[in-house]
Amino acid sequence: MFDDLPPDLQRLEVLRTWHAMWVERIDAKIRQVREREAQQARATAAAEERVPDWLIEYGLNRDSIPNAVHVGGCSMAGKRSKGTDSDTARRALAGGVAACGFCRPDTELGILDG
Structure with missing residues (x-):
């Protein structure tokens, strides 16, 4: 064999x-x-x-300005989102960055339109 x-x-x-x-x-x-x-x-x-507490979504350009703020884990946040802290998320919302209409981070952060 x-x-x-x-x-x-x-x-x-x-x-x-x-x-x-x-x-x-x-x-x-x-x-x-x-x-x-x-x-x-x-x-x-x-x-x-x-999962970060807050997300800031950016546009297509690498150096683009933020498009939207999301609550961490929001299913509507795009792939170009980066985690951030609550202070940065508040500053972004106060600076005119749109709040996601789905997860409403402005409500979660206690920011009311006035």
Whole structure:
């Protein structure tokens, strides 16, 4: 069946030892990669769980002015939204940036039109 293997016991034992060492090295590398992937998955899950309290949505241009303010986690916020704190969100609303009509951050922040 395995005619390509050496016929003597000594060389067969050397081959077996050699391959056992490689299997051990491969198993150690598999453990390392699994641990690294598990750490990355935990970090990604932790990052996804952290939803900012407030979002400011920007236009298409990289240097554009803000288009809208949203409550964190608002489904209407676009991909160009960045998390911010409540003071910055208040300043943006006071400076004329539109409040999202869906999540109403102006109401959440206690800013009333007057």
